[in-house]
Amino acid sequence: MPVTIALPKGKLGEDAEKAMIQSGILGSVVPKDSRRLIFDMGQDIRVLLVRAWDVPTYVEMGAVDLGVCGKDDLVEHDADVLELLDMDFGHCKMCVAANKHTRKEELFSRSFVRVATKYPNIAKKFFSTISVQAEVIKLYGSVELASVTGLSDCIVDIVSSGGTLRENGLEMMQEIFESTARLVANRSSYYRNLDTISRFVTLLTK
Amino acid sequence: MNSKYLEFMLFDSDIDPIGLPNGVFFQGGNELDKIKDVTSKISRIFEKEGYQKVIPPAFEYYETFEKGSGPDIARRSFSFKDRDGKLLSLRYDMTTPIARMTAMKYENSHLPLKFYYWGDVFRDQPLHKGKLRQIQQLGIELIGSSEVAADAEVVSILAKSLKMLDPHFRIVIGDVRLYRYLLSQLILNEPQKEAIHACFNKKDSISLKQILKDAPGSEEVKTILTGLPKVVGNGAAFKKIAEEINPKFIIYMERLLHLLDLLPKDLAGHVVVDMGLIKDFNYYTSLTMEGYVEQAGHAIANGGRYDELFMSFGKNFPAIGFAIDIGSYHYTPIKDY
Numbered sequence: 001m002p003v004t005i006a007l008p009k010g011k012l013g014e015d016a017e018k019a020m021i022q023s024g025i026l027g028s029v030v031p032k033d034s035r036r037l038i039f040d041m042g043q044d045i046r047v048l049l050v051r052a053w054d055v056p057t058y059v060e061m062g063a064v065d066l067g068v069c070g071k072d073d074l075v076e077h078d079a080d081v082l083e084l085l086d087m088d089f090g091h092c093k094m095c096v097a098a099n100k101h102t103r104k105e106e107l108f109s110r111s112f113v114r115v116a117t118k119y120p121n122i123a124k125k126f127f128s129t130i131s132v133q134a135e136v137i138k139l140y141g142s143v144e145l146a147s148v149t150g151l152s153d154c155i156v157d158i159v160s161s162g163g164t165l166r167e168n169g170l171e172m173m174q175e176i177f178e179s180t181a182r183l184v185a186n187r188s189s190y191y192r193n194l195d196t197i198s199r200f201v202t203l204l205t206k
Numbered sequence: 207m208n209s210k211y212l213e214f215m216l217f218d219s220d221i222d223p224i225g226l227p228n229g230v231f232f233q234g235g236n237e238l239d240k241i242k243d244v245t246s247k248i249s250r251i252f253e254k255e256g257y258q259k260v261i262p263p264a265f266e267y268y269e270t271f272e273k274g275s276g277p278d279i280a281r282r283s284f285s286f287k288d289r290d291g292k293l294l295s296l297r298y299d300m301t302t303p304i305a306r307m308t309a310m311k312y313e314n315s316h317l318p319l320k321f322y323y324w325g326d327v328f329r330d331q332p333l334h335k336g337k338l339r340q341i342q343q344l345g346i347e348l349i350g351s352s353e354v355a356a357d358a359e360v361v362s363i364l365a366k367s368l369k370m371l372d373p374h375f376r377i378v379i380g381d382v383r384l385y386r387y388l389l390s391q392l393i394l395n396e397p398q399k400e401a402i403h404a405c406f407n408k409k410d411s412i413s414l415k416q417i418l419k420d421a422p423g424s425e426e427v428k429t430i431l432t433g434l435p436k437v438v439g440n441g442a443a444f445k446k447i448a449e450e451i452n453p454k455f456i457i458y459m460e461r462l463l464h465l466l467d468l469l470p471k472d473l474a475g476h477v478v479v480d481m482g483l484i485k486d487f488n489y490y491t492s493l494t495m496e497g498y499v500e501q502a503g504h505a506i507a508n509g510g511r512y513d514e515l516f517m518s519f520g521k522n523f524p525a526i527g528f529a530i531d532i533g534s535y536h537y538t539p540i541k542d543y
Contacts, residue, residue, distance in 0.1 A: 038543070057335075060335065060503065060504075061335075061336055061503045062502065062503020062504070063503070071412075078332065080335075080407075080408070080504070081408065082408060082409045083408050083409055083410040083411075083412070084409065086412050180412075182412075186503050187498070187503065187504055187505060188376075188498040188499075188500075188502060188503050188504060188505070189503070191376045191378050191478050191480075191496075191498050192374065192376050192498055192500070194438065194439075194440065194478055198438075
């Protein structure tokens with residue numbers, strides 16, 4: 001039975017693919033010229049292309065054995081998976097941001113704050129740790145717009161270079177945690193294919 | 207426009223479909239036959255080994271579960287009030303009710319006692335993750351022996367049982383004592399301890415390092431604690447790892463090494479040792495175990511040694527047991543597409 005790996009579509013997945021080719025786990029690039037989502041890469045590896053959000057779910061439920069995804073998604077899902085390795089790419093920060101000239105002290109001392117985010121669980125948890133009543137508004141992308149248009153008082157989102165924030169007149173208020181890409185494994189797959197998966201981890205560590 | 211369509215248009219209306227709450231399902235047909243078949247086969251294994259059937263009540267005082275499994279677990283039980291206002295809980299696990307009953311009814315002279323059970327336990331679970339809230343369990347408790355031989359007996363019975371589900375099953379064993387000892391050498395507050403526990407369950411050594419960075423305590427202890435979740439290997443590999451670790455800590459691994467020697471030889475390929483396997487129940491005192499089969503992405507068997515649980519009920523009986531979640535693999539990953 002081959003080991004199945006879920007790779008996220010997009011930049012994170014491309015970096016993961018590169019790392020796996022360099023380490024010799026994958027023999028060649030995953031062909032992206034079609035709409036296929038499943039690829040047999042040699043005898044014992046199968047790659048699935050999945051939305052980054054969904055990687056933790058596929059891995060947790062055992063639909064795939066391994067996956068690569070950001071720590072931000074793992075925290076948001078509270079995914080019950082094993083984190084085997086920090087892949088050392090996809091560096092970004094989960095943070096609270098708001099329109100320029102907002103004072104952090106003033107924002108965090110309000111009795112009520114509206115927060116727009118793709119990460120409702122993280123946002124809720126963060127504001128409860130600083131004892132601020134927060135109304136979380138779930139969005140699916142371009143969260144910065146919420147703050148610009150006044151839909152919300154601030155946003156919780158990942159920031160890598162800070163370029164998008166700056167160009168839209170936003171500023172970082174508070175860092176919540178740092179995130180990187182992680183190699184994750186399904187619990188059952190890990191123990192049942194311990195030798196193969198340990199070998200992959202060693203190859204990727206080098 | 208048919209009425210089904212209308213229901214979706216009127217999300218907040220009073221027109222409720224007659225459905226079921228999350229995490230429960232109605233059993234019947236082939237699935238029920240399969241579960242019945244496996245249950246009777248495994249029950250027969252237990253009976254052959256001298257285990258006697260018991261059926262704990264479906265609900266007991268909340269306090270019993272709080273005493274037995276700790277407040278974090280008890281909080282996740284389904285609770286309601288008795289006529290006199292006392293809080294009651296549907297059984298969260300079978301071990302606590304059986305321990306309470308045994309402590310009330312039996313004395314040292316009756317030991318050892320061997321019980322088995324099957325029935326449902328009820329747990330609040332995170333939603334939309336395919337987790338059941340009513341779980342059918344089948345398991346054993348061996349009460350009254352602290353010997354490694356008792357550990358070997360229980361692990362062997364678990365192996366025989368899992369074999370009925372998947373010939374390529376895995377049993378993962380660990381020991382919480384080294385973990386607890388290392389924690390006791392550091393000065394940590396409750397949230398930090400909880401965070402460390404969560405990191406262990408996910409083998410997240412990156413976050414673990416960050417939590418430990420600011421905690422007062424020796425660097426040596428921190429380094430070993432950080433590395434512990436990665437001390438995983440089959441019998442032979444684990445023996446090698448154990449040899450390399452600081453001899454100061456080997457006393458916490460000797461019991462596992464002894465257990466590996468006592469297990470039947472044909473189990474060698476099925477047993478994995480994981481020093482990071484600390485589990486969620488507070489009551490485990492040394493050995494912890496999990497069972498995995500191909501049909502499920504999570505552990506379908508859980509157990510361990512709980513030598514101090516009986517103290518909560520006024521007795522000092524060492525004990526060990528496991529439970530198999532018998533109906534929980536109704537989602538089976540398909541791998542040969």
